[in-house]
Structure formats: C-alpha cells, structure tokens
Amino acid sequence: MRLYQLDSYATRFEARVERAWSDEKGHYAVLSQTFFYPESGGQPADTGVLRGPFGEVRVLHAYEEEKAFGEVVHVLSAPIPEGAEVEGEIDWKRRFRHMQRHTAQHILSQALLRAGNYHTVAVSLDSPVCTVDLEEEAEEERIREAEALAGFAVYADYPIEAFYVSEEELARYPLRRPPKVRGQVRLVRIGDFDLAACGGTHLRTSAQAGPIKVLKWERYKGGTRVYFTAGWEALEDYHAKHALLSRLALAFSTHPLEVEKPVRKLQDELYALKGENQALKEALVEALLGRALEEGVLLVPGPVLGDLAKKLLSWSEKTFLLLSPEGRFALLGPRRQEVLERLKALGAKGGGKEVVQGALPQEKVAEALDPRLVS
Numbered sequence: 456m457r458l459y460q461l462d463s464y465a466t467r468f469e470a471r472v473e474r475a476w477s478d479e480k481g482h483y484a485v486l487s488q489t490f491f492y493p494e495s496g497g498q499p500a501d502t503g504v505l506r507g508p509f510g511e512v513r514v515l516h517a518y519e520e521e522k523a524f525g526e527v528v529h530v531l532s533a534p535i536p537e538g539a540e541v542e543g544e545i546d547w548k549r550r551f552r553h554m555q556r557h558t559a560q561h562i563l564s565q566a567l568l569r570a571g572n573y574h575t576v577a578v579s580l581d582s583p584v585c586t587v588d589l590e591e592e593a594e595e596e597r598i599r600e601a602e603a604l605a606g607f608a609v610y611a612d613y614p615i616e617a618f619y620v621s622e623e624e625l626a627r628y629p630l631r632r633p634p635k636v637r638g639q640v641r642l643v644r645i646g647d648f649d650l651a652a653c654g655g656t657h658l659r660t661s662a663q664a665g666p667i668k669v670l671k672w673e674r675y676k677g678g679t680r681v682y683f684t685a686g687w688e689a690l691e692d693y694h695a696k697h698a699l700l701s702r703l704a705l706a707f708s709t710h711p712l713e714v715e716k717p718v719r720k721l722q723d724e725l726y727a728l729k730g731e732n733q734a735l736k737e738a739l740v741e742a743l744l745g746r747a748l749e750e751g752v753l754l755v756p757g758p759v760l761g762d763l764a765k766k767l768l769s770w771s772e773k774t775f776l777l778l779s780p781e782g783r784f785a786l787l788g789p790r791r792q793e794v795l796e797r798l799k800a801l802g803a804k805g806g807g808k809e810v811v812q813g814a815l816p817q818e819k820v821a822e823a824l825d826p827r828l829v830s
C-alpha cells in the first residue's frame with residue numbers, strides 16, 4: 456500500500472518485509488506498506504532509513520517494479536531479512552523540497568495554460584532547477600503573465616486535496632490534461648485553480664510552494680522548455696544571487712541594482728585596451744624584427760615572444776632563440792633541436808614542432824643569451 460498517497464506529511468511508519476533480495480547491483484526490499492515515494496512522473500524518489508532487529512539500513516532509492524502491479528521496490532545500503540518488522544523513516548527535508556517542486560509544477564502548468572493556452576507535455580523535477588516542456592512556442596509576455604499568475608495562486612493559499620474517481624465519472628471533471636492510468640483515477644485539486652490526475656505527493660496548500668520563479672526558457676523540440684525554481688530552493692537561489700550582487704556592488708561602490716553600469720564600463724574599457732595592446736604588440740614585433748634577424752639570440756618582452764617567433768618563421772634558413780626576462784623561450788629554425796639540447800643542459804624544458812616553446816630557470820637567462828648558441 457502506498458501510504459504517501461493518503462498522507463504526504465507522514466514520515467514514519469511500520470511495515471513487514473514481504474520480499475528481500477540482492478543482486479550484483481545492490482540489495483532490495485518490498486514492504487507490506489510504504490511511505491517511500493518511488494521515482495515517477497518527473498519527481499525523484501524518497502530516501503531515508505529502515506530500522507529493525509538487524510539495525511539500520513539506508514534507503515538509497517525507491518522505484519516501481521512494474522507499472523501493472525505497482526509494487527514499490529526499496530534499494531538498500533545492506534541486505535535485510537524477509538519477514539522482519541521494520542520502522543521506516545523518510546528523509547523529510549528532501550521530500551518536502553520534492554513536494555514544493557512538484558506542487559509548484561502543477562501551479563505553473565495551470566498558469567501557463569491560462570496565460571497562453573500552453574500545454575505541458577513533460578516535466579523534470581530532479582534538481583532545484585526544474586523544467587516544464589510546453590507543446591507550443593511560448594511568448595515572453597505570456598510566460599511573464601503565467602509567472603505572475605502562479606504567484607497569485609501561491610498567495611491565494613488554495614487548499615490542496617487528492618481524491619479518487621472512477622473512469623466513468625472522469626467526464627464530469629475538467630482536468631488540465633487527460634489521465635495516463637485507468638480504473639480508479641487519483642485527482643489532485645488545488646482550490647478552484649487546478650485539477651489534474653496525479654499519483655504524486657503534494658503540499659497541503661498552494662502557499663507552501665512559493666515562491667515560484669521562472670528562471671529562463673528556450674526553444675525545445677518545436678515547443679518551449681521553461682526553467683523554474685520553487686519553495687526553499689527559490690529562496691536559496693535568491694539568497695545566493697543577492698549575496699553575489701551585494702559583493703559586486705560593494706566592489707564597485709554602487710547599489711546592487713546598479714552593478715550593470717560599472718560592469719559594462721569595465722567591459723568597454725577592456726575591449727579598448729585589448730585593441731591598444733594588440734596594436735602595441737604589433738609595433739613592438741616590427742621594431743624587434745630587425746635586431747632579431749641580426750643577432751639570432753634576443754631578449755624580448757614575454758607578451759610578444761610568440762608573435763615575434765611566428766613572424767621569424769619566414770626566414771627559414773636561420774635559427775633564432777628568443778628569451779624573455781622571466782625565462783620563457785621560443786626557438787625556431789633548422790638547428791632548433793640542437794639548440795634545445797644545449798638549453799636543456801641549462802635546465803630548460805620545452806617542446807613543439809615548428810616553434811619550440813618552453814622555459815628555463817630565470818637565473819640561466821643571462822647565460823643563454825649567447826649568440827654563439829645559434830651560430
């Protein structure tokens with residue numbers, strides 16, 4: 456029996472181990488009744504513990520064995536004996552978050568339907584950033600409207616209830632989407648806001664799902680994927696982003712909502728400096744080219760080492776060694792391997808094909824600056 460469908464706020468229960476087995480992947484048990492929610496409908500499984508005469512084992516995962524029978528299989532950290540009486544306890548903090556995600560999804564799907572006649576075709580609730588996939592290409596304005604509507608539904612504090620109806624009675628209920636199961640169908644009603652067939656765990660009122668925040672959306676499989684976060688996780692997201700913005704605001708001596716201005720200014724300055732820097736490097740390479748050709752071995756500023764080496768590739772009959780004051784070097788020309796061996800004797804390390812690049816100990820730079828090395 457799935458107790459979580461009767462009371463999604465209960466966390467402890469007693470049961471008997473009806474079946475227990477192990478295979479190379481793990482240990483499993485089916486219980487006479489359970490509060491553990493098996494992964495389904497986009498909602499992750501519960502975790503927790505089972506206690507008994509054997510001590511305590513962790514419930515790592517729960518899943519439905521077969522849709523037809525619907526038995527809940529508990530994946531355990533250690534084997535337990537069949538027939539044992541156990542006390543189960545689900546990890547409430549995790550479950551509550553799942554209920555917030557899941558209930559928020561009901562609310563948001565209904566809000567999207569109302570705001571833009573958008574139909575939810577798939578959901579993913581297995582991380583704090585949840586998704587709702589819509590059949591239609593959604594417009595920004597409609598999504599914003601749906602987000603506001605979801606906020607109103609939260610503050611309306613609608614009671615949430617689950618009840619069963621027969622397949623024949625279903626026609627009398629205006630469901631958001633047709634049920635996937637037959638026979639007795641479990642319906643979940645959120646006040647007069649939303650009605651859907653669902654076997655999952657839900658909050659007692661819509662207020663507990665808030666806040667519901669749409670994070671972004673994108674085109675997906677001809678429709679739209681909407682990303683959202685809800686409940687504690689939305690609050691944590693807010694805390695994290697607020698803290699980040701506050702730190703940035705402090706660094707820029709501005710208000711958190713004004714941070715964009717100095718960041719853009721910094722970006723503009725960076726682009727301008729990059730352009731200037733490039734022009735200066737090119738001028739410096741040109742200025743150094745003559746001396747490099749003359750001397751073969753040359754001390755050059757590190758930032759232009761590579762650029763100058765590339766330029767010197769045109770003089771393929773000559774060997775060049777360029778050194779930076781910090782000990783970086785670029786080596787090219789027909790005798791580069793021979794020169795590399797000599798540099799290695801000074802403690803250099805490096806490699807490369809056309810241009811050998813590397814570094815040698817800074818105190819050896821003066822010693823390596825010897826034109827005879829390449830002559």
Ligand SMILES: [Zn+2]
Nearest residue numbers: 643653654655
């Ligand atoms: Zn549900």
